[in-house]
Amino acid sequence: MSELLQFLVSGVTVGAIYAAVALGFTMIYNASGVVNFAQGEFVVIGGLTAAFLIAMGVPVFLAAVLAVVAGTVVGILLYRLAIRPAREAPLVSLIIITIGASIFLRGAMQMVFDKQIHRYDGFSGETPLRFAGATILPQSLWIIFGSFAVFVFLAWFMSRTRAGRGIRATASNRLAAALVGINTRWAMNLSFALSAAVGALAGVLSTPVTFTSYDVGVLIALKGFSATMLGGVGSPQGALVGGLLIGLIESLTAGYISSDYKDAAAFIVILVVLFVRPEGLFGKKLTERV
Amino acid sequence: MSRLDIEDLGISFGGIKAVDGVTFSAGAGEVTSIIGPNGAGKTTLFNLVSGVYTADTGRVGIDGTDVTGKPPHLLARAGMARTFQNLQVFPQMTALDNVMTGCHMIERSNLLADLLGLPSSRRETAKSREAAREALRRAGLEKLAERPASELSYGQLKRLEIARALVTGCDILLLDEPAAGCNAVETREVDDLIHGIAQEGKAVVLIEHDMRLVMRISSHIVVLDQGRKIAEGRPDQIRNNPDVIAAYLGAHGAAEAEAANA
Amino acid sequence: MTKTKLIAAGVSALALSVASPALAQIKIGASLAVTGPAAFLGDPEAKTLEMLVEEINAQGGINGEEVELVLYDDGADPNKARTFATRLIEEDEVVAVIGGTSTGATMAMVPLFEDYEIPFISLAGAVVIIEPTKEYVFKTPHTDRMACRKIFEDITARGLSKVGLISGTGGFGKSMREQCMSVAEESGVEIVADETYGPNDADMTPQLTNIAGTDGIEAIVNPGFGQGPAVVTRNYDQLGIEVPFYQSHGVASDSFIELAGDAAEGVRLPATPLLIPDQLAEDDPQREPVQSYIAAYEEQYGESPSTFGGYAYDAFHLLVDAIERAGSSDPQAIRDALEETEGHAGVTGVYTFGPDDHLGLDLSSFRMLEIQDGGWVPVEQ
């Protein structure tokens, strides 16, 4: 029984990281219809910036804030320099633009930072908490709490605030949104900024547990993308559930079946779900209009 | 003789019945028109008949065979072709290639021959090209054959779709607003074209807003309102049907319409 | 590099160029994973080679000839490595090549060096590189099989035998896992649990829970490099597992202690003397190279060198030594001299090559270390 609990704790910790990354994907997709493959780089920028600042002696919480700001600035730059000029480009071009941007950012990070692996101590110490035979690091609670907070915030922001509704309106019909007085350009900037901030925050929170280095962004983006699609692209609930599900599938497969094929198990579940529900678990059904 | 039999066809989207128990038949050599105000469910009805949507209720029969629920490409093989209200041409291809694509069903070629560029494959392409040129000529587009479809006008694209549907060798042709975007001269040409198609013995089903065109060429008219069939009959019967007038103008406008008719 | 050194280098270079207008040069090639998944290894290797070439040229080169390093970044991609190997041989016309950070990149290049008869010293770990012996191929790192043997030796010395493996799925972890499985029996241990994890996994507690729950488990061994082993070590500590825990030479560097923190206390691993420069005996032949390498590297780059940089250090010095002894920079002569290397004290170990031994190290060059109070302490045997 304590085994199962440990597997679940592990799955939820890892899943919460995936969910946070997936929420970043969702934010940008909802505003622009772009799935941003450079999302993983935001996570790395957040983690590396925090690690370097903390190593320089900056207090942890200030470093965390500055790291999120750094990620946000890069997110806005990404939108202005790479995404906005390519508006209306076909899906495959957008995929390549965001992948190109992620390669560029990786190259830049290896210059600005270094190629070493970095970490810093958890915010609430390193002593594991024990309950019912299972253990969890305090930082894992930060991660889980952080992901849920981001989810609640985004859900509230998108449905209850003027700015959030502006983003949604921009997404569904840019022209109509502009006609009713929504500053669509501002809405797009905002959504990229928020998405990057969410990514950087995920990096800041997870680095004490997962560590970070300049080139881990691709794998993070892959997991986040998988979680996003499993949940159904564009749905915050989908991102949260998709992320947690993949985390749990991985840990339970590693625990009960074979750690060798735990990543494979996640992909098999994604494929099976898409065969049955081509729009993901929470995605909107697509009906073609002819 | 009836080619296409629609019986009690219906579909709902999110609880709203977009098409509700519609029944009608289309005969060979006849033009059957579907009319009704905007949002009456005409295009949805076409999408049901041609297999783009799967119906919740009812049956579709072609030449007495039940084809309900079959995918579009099998309906096409059973002899049904259509055009689209919001244009589904292939913009990257030339006008000629667009129409040649319609020859898919009559082309006898296999993938290997196509890859290797065998004479059999080239022969089929040559045959299709001839058939496509003939169809373009009929639609009055022969001069535009080599132009990319993206450069054609709206009215020309409407006719391009008719030409593309024609080369499939269909017996049943569904036309969704073929005269939309056409000027008076072009409308006349479309009129002649449809007339000629019906004369060949094909069953033509037409959705059209241009009432003069409808009244002139229809043998039979079906009127839809809010997804339901409210009237059916010959043009002269429909012209004076108060329900139809009410549906178009609202009950309150019916009197005005009568006044205008007088 | 200090100012005086730089000036010295400049002056000697100037003097040479004045003295001999047709400056003789020895071109040495390298293809390393400076970026990509093995950058963690390749980066210090590249830095080491660049540093050593500067150093040797400042001292007047080899046999009076200046050394030029042609370095390419293959990103651990065997496809790129093979292209660069062709380029080094045909375009740059190098006399010898160091490199192949990863086994894959090395093995993709090997046939070319055999074909073109150019001596090649690999920095990758797997046994297949030198078994069977290939005429022109040498390597400096210990093999993963030796690491397994060394670890198992220590485990049995403690009177233990039931071992659980938790390996990374990258090339290093996977290859070492296979080797450990194959030498387990002859070393007198039994593998009772076998788990793996991905190189970027965030949490290995499920795997460790399974291992800890295995009946009779007495020790855990973690083959792998990069961040994975540090995460495993933290998870091991988090779960409160008590059985002895072994890491591999893949994480033998100070950064492992930094990453794993207090959780690393008591962890043992086989390593090179590079980690314990001050604890080496006065008469230890490796003392001098180890201390001078660390001093030079720290001065140049402001960080301590890693075991992997040490492999490059040894490869370069073995090559320099061979060229000096051969008195010629002819590839064939270099190869022959390399094979005759005897008792060459490097930072990794003392190398003695022979016609059937292109690794030249034995188990004694591995030191079993334990992490105590955040530092490395040799295990008395």
Add this chain to the structure above:
Amino acid sequence: MNPALRTFLILAALVVAGALIFPSSYYYRVGTLVWINTLAVTGIVVLLGYVGLVSLGHAGFFAIGAYATAILPSYGVPSVLAAILGAAGAGLLAAIVGRPILRLSGYYLAIATLGLGMLIWMVLSKEAWLTGGPDGMTVMGANARDLFKLVGLNLRSAESWYWVTGTFAVLGAVLAVNLGNSPWGRALRAIHDSDVAASSLGIDVAKAKSMAFTISAVYAAVAGALLALANGYITPEVGGFMHSVEMVTMAVLGGAASVFGALVGALILTALPQVLTVFADYEHMILGAVMVLTMILMRRGLVPALVDLAKRRRK
């Protein structure tokens, strides 16, 4: 002129021209990689350029071709037959999984193909007893040099592989052009623009998509087999995500609509890293910037952009 003949003449001239100007084996080696990539990317052109389907998992098929060629000879299968079996196996797998996967569209199709590719990559990395694991395996077998010896030519290994891969690239391009101008090719391009209209014309869209998927998988597998033989060593990274991305990038960069786009994309992304070794530290930044800028400035890729430019000049 017949477009297939024109393609043949242009590409064959390029293969020969390369051989005339190359000074060393190194250039032949890079040329060989360009032709192998051209062949693989031509398959992407069929799938993406003709039908408009994105696959982020084609490296998986590439790897099947490569590993079949590497593994089967140790079971006594001759290399050439092993390569053919690999291509057939990749095609068969594509035909089987194509139907359910190709019902998806957009990003859902992207993740499904990505997942498929990842699964293949994982099997290759995990099953070390068969594939050598992440460290890869040596490919024993045919050397193109022997082929030329049969006709009395004694070429260097790099040179002979250049000719063999060049021949495959030219043939692959000719087949793709043939297909593009054939009945099935028109059906595929119709689906690209409107699959509703295509099915209303009697085109079995699911079957046609699955055919294109299968064809492109075979292209990738043949390219993989050639790489395995020319390299003599392969690792699972040939089946990795980044390799899939690289293939699609080559197609889109050059212009996914034509086989010339495949060639130009393959040429640039193969040769560029060789040129960029001079700027080692900036290599990734430059590569990323090239990808982003090309997509922004030349949406349809380099070849169509250059064609447009030439047309405008003439006017």
